[in-house]
Amino acid sequence: MSCDCSNTPSNQPPQTPPASARRGFMLKFGIGLMGIGGAIASIPLIGYAITPALRKYKNSWVELGGTADFPEGETRLGKFTNPNAAPTDGASAEQAVWVRSYKPAQFQVFAVNCAHLGCPVKWFQQSKLFMCPCHGGVYYEDGSHASGPPPRGLFEYKWKIVNGRLLIDAGRLPGLEQTV
């Protein structure tokens, strides 16, 4: 024997308005709590991710060697350890610059990074040119643009001499937007 039981309200638990209102509130409350919790939790996540954009990385004066290591009329490779280096950097903490001494105690310190797209330029003493192996940028001995795609001359570091030692102001990878 069958009956259309669904139509008899007495068999159903009473659907009281307060219950459904409570359920609606609970859902909104839950979404709200999740939202607040998520916002709080995401502060460190976003902060961590964009730290490199917000932090002001400072340059420091680092030593390249004695001025006698860079004789007049020559351009030599100078090496230093990045002052911003982290313990896990390994060999990538080592950095190089081209040091040109054109007068006694007068220097030009160039980034090895080509002003085009950052490849390492190489100095040729005989032709007095810097050449880039990537896209063929060429620079004169004073760092000015000679030929090829670079939009400017080589990036130059600030330098000073302290007690006969040559120091440069270094710390970041040079780029068009923010140079050395």
Added chain:
Amino acid sequence: MFRTIKNIGIKMVGGLLGWTESRSGVITFVQPILTHRVPRDAKWWYVFGSASLMFFSIQVVTGILLATMYVPSAAEAYSSLQYIDQQVPFGWMLRALHAWSSNAMILMVVIHMSQVFLHASFKFPRELMWMVGVLLLFCTLALAFTGQIMRWDQDAYWGLGIGAAIVDRVPMLGNQMRNVMLGGPYIGGATLSRFFALHVFVLPGLTIGLIGAHMALILKNGISEMPKPGMVVDPKTYVAQYEERIKKTGVAFMPDAAQRDMVFCGLMLIIVGLLAAYLGPVGPNGIPNPTIIDANPRPDYAFLWIFTAMALMPPQIETAVLLIAPPIVVLALLGLPLISNRGERAPSRRPGAVIAYVLIATALGTLTWLGVVSAWSPVMDAWTSMPTPPQYLVGRTPLEMQGALVLQHSQCRNCHSLGGQGGLRGPNLDNVGSRKSWDQLVRQVQQGGGNMPAYGKNLSSAETTAVVAFMTTLRNSGAPESNIPGAMERQSSPDQAPKAVASEAGK
């Protein structure tokens, strides 16, 4: 006796299967996927998507195994790779498989995409499948780029430098974006770590998710049929007609289509396995020490066309192109099925699409080939490693001999070839004496021009005279000196080789 054991065995397996099915519903879930109907004419053109998926699976497996040994630290990555190559049993083969299967995956994805484009399978109702596919293409390329960084060699280091220099060109925010990309103000340990996180967590996760969506869309919309001229896609009627045809003439994916996938994938797997065993792992190349400036950085094949574009673009438009072109390409690829989602699918009825495809493919292929040759790059060691061809010295005067020395020593051959050896950036000098007069040569050497640096301040006038004297002897056999006015001046010079000898020796 045997028969009873067999029957018991069958019962046990059957029981196990039944139990698993009753608890999980796995067969009910998988069966419609395996037996979904595909068009009867979906034959060999349709295997490339499956092959892409297979190579991705190989990347996941070999990648997980490599992650058990690889150390993602700038201080140790390089030595851990050498350890895997040289000490760990099968380590080199694992790296070789990972590298060559990556190349194969890119190739399969590109062929798959070409087929879908040429057959216009992206039209209604498969627009979203195409878009997800485009995202998968970008994931594949991003995996390839970040994977190249994992090698942490000179190519990786300077490749990051190039990436950083490109990002740096974004106006206003360039430097900040670059620092986020590098994890600091320079390329170091933080850079490798974040590219590692991208390569092994973010991008594979994204790719797996997108593959899932791609497959779900296959089941929802079905595989497209081979295009026939005159069979137009009309969104109003397409779905009903497609389902009608599939019901009538379609075949089950398993085994009718799957068997072809398996044959092709098996073949590809064997080829890539043999290739990996024969060619070995890719890199690591030079030690990533930025003070070793004798680097000659080159990107992997998939990115050579970008490398070429950077060399050949006029510098004035470079930044604009770098910043504007990528969003346009992305939007064009994603928007393609929205612009054109109806009408003919057959390539013979879509000449514009075919021409566009041929143009793009030719351009990318040519740029890649030019990147392999990279004629614009000076050959940095040409001046020390490629001797002056002896026949160019026969019968020369002392001054001309001196000029040959100057030419060799001043790195001229880094950009100019002599006897087929040397750089390709400038014209070869084998018969420069027939092309240019004495005056023109002096002017070219001293003032440069046409993308040649000016040597005026770098060579003494004696050196210039010598090198020009040598170059005027470089002529085709029997050819007269350049007959352009000014050539006469050479004869007034006191130090001259006998003419006949000089021109004979030219070849």
